[in-house]
Amino acid sequence: MKRAKTKIFHDFIAERGLKSTRQRDIILEAFLVSDRHLSIEELYLHLRAAHPTIGYVTVYRTLKLFAESGIAREFQFGDGQTRYEHVAEGEHHDHLVCVRCGAISEFSNAAMEAIQDEIAAAQGFIIQHHKMELYGLCSACQR
């Protein structure tokens, strides 16, 4: 899985005539090993411990490249930071976001997708993608 994404990204780099650099490899490794849903800032700070020479901008640009290559996806939850999550090929899921602790968990539901298609069809709308997030309290934060 991790290996597969590494290959996808390296292939992407090659196809586009881009260069393989030490920084990109380090950032890729850190991203793949990380929790899902990291923001640029979070990944940058995390990396800085072991690699103080890698700049915020490089992390920013590299995450963009991950998104373009298809191994990551950009997300906006309500906190003003752009987050990047891992993408498993073919898989789609939505999110549960805890408004207290910020934890993000995932779910997917075929019935829901079916209803979305019906709704869109009824209005002659062609869906390209969607966003579905449930905000509330995770079980740990209920007290």
Add this chain to the structure above:
Amino acid sequence: MKRAKTKIFHDFIAERGLKSTRQRDIILEAFLVSDRHLSIEELYLHLRAAHPTIGYVTVYRTLKLFAESGIAREFQFGDGQTRYEHVAEGEHHDHLVCVRCGAISEFSNAAMEAIQDEIAAAQGFIIQHHKMELYGLCSACQR
């Protein structure tokens, strides 16, 4: 409807010990008559034609007040601007967003809400609110 919201807002102003001002009335009137889903910028520019002395900041603060009073709701679609939409009491709906022309239409679906509740319950999550947007091409933009 429009009258009802005017009253709700005026009551809110009174309860909070805030003051009724010419600017607030003008902005309220313009908001209620407007298309739904206006951004601060859009409403500000629209107002400026007839009321050049009203500042951006006042529109910004007044829209926030509308949201607090319950007659409006803040929304983030993908375009970097915060938008405000009219709220009908008790009513909830979701959005279809055209990625080409930016048109926003609405729908609501009871079955979908039921599924959301099931999903949350299964994870011991308590939903406070949700966000559901379908992005794609509206019928007018398919060609």
Add this chain to the structure above:
DNA sequence: CTTTATAGTGAAATTCAATTTCAAAATGAG
């Protein structure tokens, strides 16, 4: 109808993350 304490206004300044710029450094094709 004043007075006066309080809230509101608007311009300018600030914040905050994202994005761009640019000179120096690294990569890799030949």
Add this chain to the structure above:
DNA sequence: CTCATTTTGAAATTGAATTTCACTATAAAG
């Protein structure tokens, strides 16, 4: 190794939201 091209990282810029502050308007009390 050489050189054209891409990358990098710091600094600058952008764009929207938000805060500050001096001045003005509101409305409650007298």
